[in-house]
Amino acid sequence: MLAFHSDAHSLALPPGHRFPQSKYRLLREHFEREPGLLRMVAAPAASEGELALAHTPDYVDAVLLGHLSAAAQREIGFPWSPSMAARSRHSVGASIAAARAALAEGVAANMAGGTHHAYADKGSGYCVFNDVAVAARLMQAEWGRTHRSLLRVLVIDLDVHQGNGTASIFRDDDTVFTFSMHGARNFPFRKEASDLDVDLADGCADADYLAALDGALDDIWRRFQPGLAFYLAGADPHEGDRLGRLKLTYEGLAERDRRVLSALRERRIPVALSMAGGYGRDLATTVAVQVNTLNLAAGSWQAWLSARGTG
Structure with a gap:
């Protein structure tokens, strides 16, 4: 399964900052040691035009050119630097x-991403650009041209x-269905x-969480028939x-991932994962949750390809 990483550019964070940027490097290094079914590739940079599919031109310019106000930087939670923009x-x-x-292979992943607090005209909560929103709109445009x-x-x-x-x-936008459980x-x-x-x-612990997820997924399938899914598989419910503030175990999070991936695979809905949040008291905990998510996704990718080969 293809998995794209983007941890080469670091943030200039002050000592004691609680954003755990090293988790992305640790995740990549784990799969360099134990790749399994993952094929890791360094991510390309989104273009200004691509970013403008989901963000206002003024905001894109402010981030890329370093014109963010002090208030805007505080809302994002990061100081601006060229590396932050990159x-x-x-x-x-x-x-x-x-x-x-x-869309080509059934399942793939961003080894970071899930920056879902970014609005069209501002960033917030450690999120600068909304990666899923940009990618969704670009995929719709490319799909429309080719299909x-x-x-x-x-x-x-x-x-x-x-x-x-x-x-x-x-x-x-009734062409995009947004579901958030939080x-x-x-x-x-x-x-x-x-x-x-x-x-x-x-x-909220495993049993109640999984029951709520099952009910939500059933509701979605009654209301919406997607051709592509984005799955933000945050480690922070752990x-x-x-x-x-939730109480999910490793096993509960693994079952969460299995249920989502199985439901999408059964319906032949391609899925792009992102790792989203994770702020473990022990950072190794967060990395372990995300390692498991990527391994389960790679297994789903393998099953997707096997089913396509026999279909």
Whole structure:
């Protein structure tokens, strides 16, 4: 399975900053040692035109040229630097590349991404550009040119924080269905309306979480028939996460991933994954959750190809 990484560009963060940027390098290094079914590729940078599919030109220019105000940088949570801008472009490029690969092979991944708090005209919550929104709109444009038909897109956002930026960008777009399942009392405290939101109480554990997921997926299949899915497989619902407030175990998160991947594969819906959030008290915990997610995705990719070969 193709997996695209973008950790070559680092953020100039002050000491003690709680954004765990090293997790992306640690994830890549794990699969360099134990690649399994993964084929890792360095992500290309998204172009200015691609970014403008989901973001206002003024905001794109502000990020790329270093014109972000101090207030805008505080809302994002990162100081501006040339490396910050480059990192953001490559993270979007990874989701674009993963989406193209998913349409060709069934399953692919961005080893970072899931920057769902970014709005059309601003960043927020450690999110600069909205990688899924850009990739979704670009895939729709490319699909329309080559297939002369509409590509309907599903966003399955299982990060513990609501995908407010994504919901806002696609608010009036009935070709994209946004689903977010998240902590009710967690960031962002002012939420946007997705096409389907499932709010979870603090302390929600495996059984209640999986029951809520099953009900939501059943609802989606009744309401929407996508041709491509983006799956934000956040590690932050894990019980060891500093910011998550939920109580999912490793086994519960693995079962979450199996259910999502199986449901998409059974319906022959290609899926591009992104790793989204994860802030483990022990960073190795977050990396272990995401390693498992990528291994399960690679297994789904293998099953997808096997089924295509016998179909």
